[in-house]
Amino acid sequence: MASPITASIGTGSGMDIGAIVKVLVDADTAAKSSQIKRQTANNTAMISGVASLKSALSTYQAALKGLNNKDAPSFLAFAATSGNEKAVAATANNTAVPGSYQVEVVKLATSSRVASKVFSGADAPISQGTLEITQNGKVYSVEVGANATLQSVRDSINSTLGKDGITANIIDDGKGARLVFGSTTTGKGSDISVGGIPELVISNTTPMAGTAAGRVGELAIDAEVKIDGMTVTSKSNKLDKTVSGLTLELKAEGEKSTVTVGLNTEGLKKDVQTFVDAYNNLVKTVNSLTSTSKDEDGNTVLGPLTGDPTTRSLLASLRSELAVAQTGGGLTSLSQLGINTAKDGTLEFNDTKFKAALNDKKLGSEVQALFTKDDGVIARMNKAIDPFLQSGGSLDKRNDALNRSQRYLESQQQALNFRIDSLTTSLTKKYIAMDVAVGKLKSQAAGITSLFDAMNAQAKK
Incomplete structure (x- = not known):
């Protein structure tokens, strides 16, 4: 910014040099200053406008994403309702047929749960080796390094096999700490067995007893449900292929419900x-x-x-x-x-x-x-x-161009400020020099006048 002009009254001329200089500087730079201010205001408004437009587009795209969510589908033609949500939950898709179904949950599908033998605590040492967890005929391997503990083995299992639905935790049942394995996979034949490291060998055929390893509870079983009197079994408690266009989620054994499908207006x-x-x-x-x-x-x-x-x-x-x-x-x-x-x-x-x-x-x-x-x-x-x-798309390019214009306008303003300062300094020096010259002339005139006054006074005497 240009430095302010300090008003000063010339001692020789009596003129307001500061005011005169300001008027002259403004006359030289006002048009350019107004142009830069106008263009800067317009450019700033456009930058703000592009940001608002981009935000509105992002909001619109997020709304579209919500409507196109595969996990929670929208625009479903049919709606399913369960008369007893404690027993079964129901959803319908566009291939459903309007009607009602009598559903009785006989058994829920269960998952496998096995426990290791008892250890002294979570910091109990575990041998180095490859831990092998078998389920449904598939073997999952977890590498156990040197200086491992029950807790570090648990952490390795969860980080390695969590994506496969197999997890482990340490539970103290009063006899000591056990490494307990669980799975999100349900259904008959999905029982877990563990081997590969001697102290962590677990058979799913033997129930856990005393301090020994073994199966927790019963073997995994399939779900059993009666739909309109017909018995259906399923490895999962979620039946999505049993009734065309209808997904049933079984929740409680021994419960019944009427599931109704109708137009989802x-x-x-x-x-x-x-x-x-x-x-x-x-x-x-x-x-x-x-x-x-x-x-x-x-x-x-x-x-x-x-x-x-x-x-x-x-x-x-x-x-x-x-x-x-x-x-x-x-x-x-x-x-x-x-x-x-x-x-x-x-x-x-x-x-x-x-x-x-x-x-x-x-x-x-x-x-x-x-x-x-x-x-x-x-x-x-x-x-x-x-x-x-998208990144680097039309709006980003438009914003980059506007920011370049903004930087150019800032450089123009800096150049104008420099000119204002320079012109102010130059004109002020010139007017001060003029004021000094006028002061000298006034002083000389006063001296001459005084001389003549003295001569006239002497002549009168």
Whole structure:
């Protein structure tokens, strides 16, 4: 920044040198200063606008990801309810058939649990070697190094085999510390046996007794369930292939429940509305960033990204994907579900048309595919967004260009500040020199005047 000009009254001329210099400096630099300030303000606003746009896009993409979650599927055409959630939980997918099923849980599938012999404590030494854990005919190996302890072996098992569902822990049953093995795998034949290191050998055929190693409880068994009177066995308590389009999660033995499958109208509507809301929130943000309005004085006020080509390109890409018609099936476009584009670019969701598509045209089972299949709406939206949002994409490049402009404007301001300082110093020196000269002339004039006054006084005498 330029140093402030200190006002000073010339002793010789009586002029306000500081004020005069400031006026002259301002006249020379004001136009350039105004230009830099205006461009800096516009550039700063655009940087902020790009950041807001990127944030809105990220929020929209996160919403799409939530709707396309494979572990918690959205757009399900059918909903399953269990009359007794303590006995069984039920979910339906798009291949389900409306109806009801009588479910009785006879037995739950169990997993294997075996324990080592008793040790003095978690710090008990364990021999070096390869620990072999066998389950379902597959052998899992864990290397045990020198100076190992019961605790370090436990940690090695969990870090190595945790991904396979096999874990271990140390439990003191009052007789001493045991290394207890467990598994998330259930069903008959999934029992664990351990070998390879002498003091950790465990047979699943022998029940644990006294201080010896052995099986904890009974051998693993399959689940047994009756569905409409028919007996079904399963290695897992989650049955996802027994009844077409229906997943049953068994929870308690000796319990019964009626599972009902029906059209998921409200669930579908909620998911579609979530998509519409997410898209509209993005469009509203873009509209606010590119808007044109009038202030109180009637002057035109532009948004930070008004006329920005990157933003226009983004909107065009997204809108074009909404209009794509998919092939195959009876449901090929969003408009069939009552989703249409309004004048401001947002989406309108017609509830009446949506319900007609589900109830009259029976399109419910096709909604999920429309949105989530490989070439569905969500995949196409993500494909349109990626060039803008990805690292090094359009928005990053736009932001880099704006930051370069900002640095250039800062350098221009620094150069202008230097000119202001230099011009102020130069003009001040010149006016001070002029003031000194004027002071000298005034002093000489005063001396001459005094001389003549003295001569006149002498003549009168």
